[in-house]
Amino acid sequence: MKPTILVVDDKPNMTAMLAKVLGKLGRVVTARGVRSALEALEREPITVVLCDLRMSDGDGLEVLRAVRARWPGVPFILMTAYATVPTAVQAMREGAYDYVTKPFETDALKALVERALAQAAVLHESHEPRDVDGFGAMIGRSPAMRRVYQLIERVAPTDATVLILGETGTGKELVARAIHERSSRAPSRLVAVNCAAIPRSLIESELFGHARGSFTGATSDRAGLFEEAHESTLFLDEIGELRPTIQAKLTRVLEERSVRRIGEPRERKVDVRVIAATHRDVRGMVKAGSFREDLWFRLNVCVLELPPLRERAEDIPLLAQRFLAERAPHAGSSATRFSDAALSALNAYRWPGNVRELRSAVERAAIIETTREITLGSLPPEIQGGSAAGATGARDTELAKLTYREAVDASRAEASRRYLEAVLKRFFGDVTAAAEHAGIERESFYRLLRRAGLSADEFRK
Numbered sequence: 001m002k003p004t005i006l007v008v009d010d011k012p013n014m015t016a017m018l019a020k021v022l023g024k025l026g027r028v029v030t031a032r033g034v035r036s037a038l039e040a041l042e043r044e045p046i047t048v049v050l051c052d053l054r055m056s057d058g059d060g061l062e063v064l065r066a067v068r069a070r071w072p073g074v075p076f077i078l079m080t081a082y083a084t085v086p087t088a089v090q091a092m093r094e095g096a097y098d099y100v101t102k103p104f105e106t107d108a109l110k111a112l113v114e115r116a117l118a119q120a121a122v123l124h125e126s127h128e129p130r131d132v133d134g135f136g137a138m139i140g141r142s143p144a145m146r147r148v149y150q151l152i153e154r155v156a157p158t159d160a161t162v163l164i165l166g167e168t169g170t171g172k173e174l175v176a177r178a179i180h181e182r183s184s185r186a187p188s189r190l191v192a193v194n195c196a197a198i199p200r201s202l203i204e205s206e207l208f209g210h211a212r213g214s215f216t217g218a219t220s221d222r223a224g225l226f227e228e229a230h231e232s233t234l235f236l237d238e239i240g241e242l243r244p245t246i247q248a249k250l251t252r253v254l255e256e257r258s259v260r261r262i263g264e265p266r267e268r269k270v271d272v273r274v275i276a277a278t279h280r281d282v283r284g285m286v287k288a289g290s291f292r293e294d295l296w297f298r299l300n301v302c303v304l305e306l307p308p309l310r311e312r313a314e315d316i317p318l319l320a321q322r323f324l325a326e327r328a329p330h331a332g333s334s335a336t337r338f339s340d341a342a343l344s345a346l347n348a349y350r351w352p353g354n355v356r357e358l359r360s361a362v363e364r365a366a367i368i369e370t371t372r373e374i375t376l377g378s379l380p381p382e383i384q385g386g387s388a389a390g391a392t393g394a395r396d397t398e399l400a401k402l403t404y405r406e407a408v409d410a411s412r413a414e415a416s417r418r419y420l421e422a423v424l425k426r427f428f429g430d431v432t433a434a435a436e437h438a439g440i441e442r443e444s445f446y447r448l449l450r451r452a453g454l455s456a457d458e459f460r461k
């Protein structure tokens with residue numbers, strides 16, 4: 001549902017200007033005074049109110065009081081001249097979301113309204129969640145996931161920058177796609193980039209583009225991903241991996257809404273909605289000085305946190321069942337359900353690789369299993385855990401059910417995971433050092449980690 005912004009001012013040129021500026025963020029409804037503002041609030045659902053203080057038929061504070069009393073979830077922003085700032089402070093005490101002093105910068109006002117819209121989305125989330133099993137490609141019916149779905153619905157139609165936080169494999173990319181698909185930018189392709197997978201020396205040119213000859217290897221002019229995502233959405237995954245210099249440049253692009261290719265003096269306007277994601281603790285990084293505070297302020301307009309799978313264990317059987325139903329036919333398996341022991345092992349496991357790890361565990365089990373029921377023995381050893389049936393003896397009989405190729409592939413995957421864990425442990429989660437030691441490119445190392453459902457973070461603690 002598109003958010004509705006109510007703009008209240010008795011000067012027609014002001015309402016017209018604001019309607020134009022805020023039109024990108026949602027539907028704008030205008031009112032010329034206190035009475036017509038209250039009528040609009042009665043008439044239709046309003047998401048955010050932006051209201052002048054002094055109007056010919058009364059005072060903005062009257063509107064504020066009515067909003068606080070009857071629509072308490074609707075953020076209220078007061079517009080005021082410098083001379084009346086004490087009244088604005090009074091308005092804040094009475095529960096206004098914020099105030100702006102006239103004359104104001106339109107960009108700053110837009111950013112403020114965006115924040116208020118995001119706040120309205122968060123408040124809305126506390127309303128009764130609908131009873132659903134999933135949302136688009138996302139599966140899950142836990143209250144935590146239903147809140148995520150509601151937030152997606154609320155922020156999608158706004159142009160607000162969104163930051164998605166969550167451990168590896170929690171579905172950050174799925175969320176980014178869901179937001180894009182529900183936005184007015186959906187007809188254009190979402191441009192996605194994993195910042196950790198691009199070599200450090202290339203990331204600046206990859207994002208912002210370059211002019212021919214601007215560095216060795218720049219043999220032709222090249223547009224960056226920001227330009228490629230013009231009029232669409234740019235998904236910046238693993239944003240916590242960006243170096244401070246790139247963070248600074250990114251902040252500037254978000255502020256100015258224009259990019260400068262490396263080696264080019266001119267600015268190019270871009271209309272891009274940014275959705276960023278990271279599995280890192282950015283708040284901690286800001287405190288530690290490794291993530292720029294100004295970029296954090298730009299990104300935290302709307303923060304969407306995805307819970308780790310172990311904190312929404314009620315979703316595990318549902319996810320496992322769906323993944324099995326999807327996979328079994330392709331794997332030539334007749335398995336349609338899980339044994340009780342297998343289900344309780346799935347429920348008890350910690351899932352450091354979250355949904356991605358669950359999906360690959362189920363897919364692997366579907367290949368191994370020859371009966372109609374996935375048994376404990378078909379699950380990866382770390383998931384079988386300490387349970388007696390999961391002891392090595394049982395594994396050999398399971399192994400014997402496989403073809404040679406399946407058995408070797410499964411052991412290779414296991415050996416790879418054990419090796420990755422061991423080197424990450426040795427280098428305390430420092431991927432660059434671990435990859436160098438392993439003799440593998442950093443990007444390939446990340447790919448292997450993903451495949452194994454591992455996160456370097458686990459080893460940093």
Ligand SMILES: Nc1ncnc2c1ncn2[C@@H]1O[C@H](COP(=O)(O)OP(=O)(O)OP(=O)(O)O)[C@@H](O)[C@H]1O
Binds near residue numbers: 168169237279359
């Ligand atoms: N709620 C969910 N329902 C169904 N599938 C999911 C869900 N969450 C994640 N997945 C699946 O898990 C895998 C990982 O998801 P995704 O790539 O979105 O995670 P991520 O958080 O972006 O991971 P990373 O931080 O490693 O990039 C994908 O195969 C995705 O389809």
